Amino acid sequence: MNTHKILFNSNVVIQRFSHSGNFVNPLKSPTPSFPTTCQKYQPISASAPPAATTARHHFHTYSSSSHMAAPTSDDDRISRITSAIRVIPDFPKPGILFQDITTLLLDPVAFKDTIDLFVERYKDKDISVVAGVEARGFIFGPPIALAIGAKFVPMRKPNKLPGPVISEEYSLEYGKDKIEMHVGAVEAGDRALVIDDLIATGGTLCAAINLLERVGAHVVECACVIELPELKGRDRLGDKPLFVLVS
Amino acid sequence: MFAEENGLFGDPRIKAISDAIRVVPHFPKPGIMFQDITTLLLDPKAFRYTIDIFVDRYRDKNISLVAGVEARGFIFGPPIALAIGAKFVPLRKPRKLPGEVISEAYVLEYGTDCLEMHVGAVQPGESVLIVDDLVATGGTLSAAIRLLERAGAEVVECACVIGLPLVKGNWKLNGVPLYVLVEPRLDDLERTL
Numbered sequence: 323m324n325t326h327k328i329l330f331n332s333n334v335v336i337q338r339f340s341h342s343g344n345f346v347n348p349l350k351s352p353t354p355s356f357p358t359t360c361q362k363y364q365p366i367s368a369s370a371p372p373a374a375t376t377a378r379h380h381f382h383t384y385s386s387s388s389h390m391a392a393p394t395s396d397d398d399r400i401s402r403i404t405s406a407i408r409v410i411p412d413f414p415k416p417g418i419l420f421q422d423i424t425t426l427l428l429d430p431v432a433f434k435d436t437i438d439l440f441v442e443r444y445k446d447k448d449i450s451v452v453a454g455v456e457a458r459g460f461i462f463g464p465p466i467a468l469a470i471g472a473k474f475v476p477m478r479k480p481n482k483l484p485g486p487v488i489s490e491e492y493s494l495e496y497g498k499d500k501i502e503m504h505v506g507a508v509e510a511g512d513r514a515l516v517i518d519d520l521i522a523t524g525g526t527l528c529a530a531i532n533l534l535e536r537v538g539a540h541v542v543e544c545a546c547v548i549e550l551p552e553l554k555g556r557d558r559l560g561d562k563p564l565f566v567l568v569s
Numbered sequence: 570m571f572a573e574e575n576g577l578f579g580d581p582r583i584k585a586i587s588d589a590i591r592v593v594p595h596f597p598k599p600g601i602m603f604q605d606i607t608t609l610l611l612d613p614k615a616f617r618y619t620i621d622i623f624v625d626r627y628r629d630k631n632i633s634l635v636a637g638v639e640a641r642g643f644i645f646g647p648p649i650a651l652a653i654g655a656k657f658v659p660l661r662k663p664r665k666l667p668g669e670v671i672s673e674a675y676v677l678e679y680g681t682d683c684l685e686m687h688v689g690a691v692q693p694g695e696s697v698l699i700v701d702d703l704v705a706t707g708g709t710l711s712a713a714i715r716l717l718e719r720a721g722a723e724v725v726e727c728a729c730v731i732g733l734p735l736v737k738g739n740w741k742l743n744g745v746p747l748y749v750l751v752e753p754r755l756d757d758l759e760r761t762l
Contacts, residue, residue, distance in 0.1 A: 427659070430650070430655060465648050474616065
């Protein structure tokens with residue numbers, strides 16, 4: 323058995339799945355490119371976000387392109403979701419107010435409401451792929467994907483995904499990081515939704531958008547449970563719409 | 570136990586799930602045939618079958634909490650939790666969870682690793698299901714069981730998409746039953762297309 327053929331020839335590995343999955347012919351390895359659609363990174367300011375605790379109680383915001391009159395039940399659901407999120411001061415370092423969604427996951431009604439709010443928004447938008455950013459995007463993305471009948475694609479830290487990947491580097495406050503996606507997981511023309519638990523500066527989401535666009539997908543929207551508006555992640559996404567439940 | 574030996578013999582969903590899993594040879598190192606579930610996630614029907622089989626098994630077992638092992642347990646655990654109305658608790662690598670945690674170390678081939686859980690996430694006496702994508706040596710799942718038992722929970726079962734009995738015929742880990750949908754494959758050449 324010539325396993326080397328399978329190891330080094332990604333065409334062989336991927337085409338064996340064409341009968342059962344949604345892979346199409348894999349791309350030739352893409353050349354890495356620097357982000358062009360997102361603004362240059364702005365450093366996070368050292369001061370803690372002002373009024374962060376009251377900001378949690380704001381109601382959901384829609385992207386600027388759509389405003390709908392929110393029915394009462396939406397407000398009740400958002401209220402419960404907001405209350406279920408725990409704020410931990412000085413994590414991972416002094417001055418940061420960490421928005422902890424694990425307490426939301428411990429409230430089955432609020433967790434279900436979170437998923438329902440996203441599913442209601444996206445079920446008729448012909449989304450073919452939901453991309454979730456490791457690791458908390460893995461918690462919210464798959465339930466949405468299952469409910470709307472879309473593929474789920476994990477966007478992972480380096481060296482976690484086996485087989486051929488494409489990667490996108492992005493800036494952190496100090497240094498750089500990278501996220502990766504499988505070659506062939508997303509096809510040109512796929513309509514994609516990017517999911518993460520929270521948007522801060524938008525660096526990670528920008529990198530995720532770039533990965534999807536590099537393979538020819540159309541990123542319909544980014545969706546997060548929480549936005550930290552003072553960090554201006556929404557601006558960094560440029561023309562890509564952002565939908566959040568709590569900000 | 571394998572699902573097919575426990576009520577699902579001949580269920581076509583099992584073959585669909587197995588066929589949707591990709592084997593990547595020599596990852597993360599030579600000799601390991603990596604069972605890659607990402608291709609299962611790209612097949613909405615097969616992914617749906619996976620969750621449905623677990624939900625059908627656990628919905629009437631009064632499970633109040635599903636614990637998922639980082640990171641692939643985060644993909645399978647929450648859909649199960651949502652469908653059965655249970656809480657979801659993430660079991661994470663060190664220093665990822667904010668606030669107070671309890672930790673449990675476990676042994677790797679070289680060295681040790683550690684799994685953490687939030688203090689207060691589990692109440693004593695709760696019935697818990699642990700979920701991960703695959704069980705190999707059982708080291709990670711054993712640590713997960715110990716964490717939950719230290720918090721006073723009763724671990725009803727460990728559920729994995731892929732696995733083998735740790736020793737032939739023995740499907741228990743620290744006394745907790747293991748439920749597995751499919752066995753690992755050696756490579757893709759063996760599958761019938």
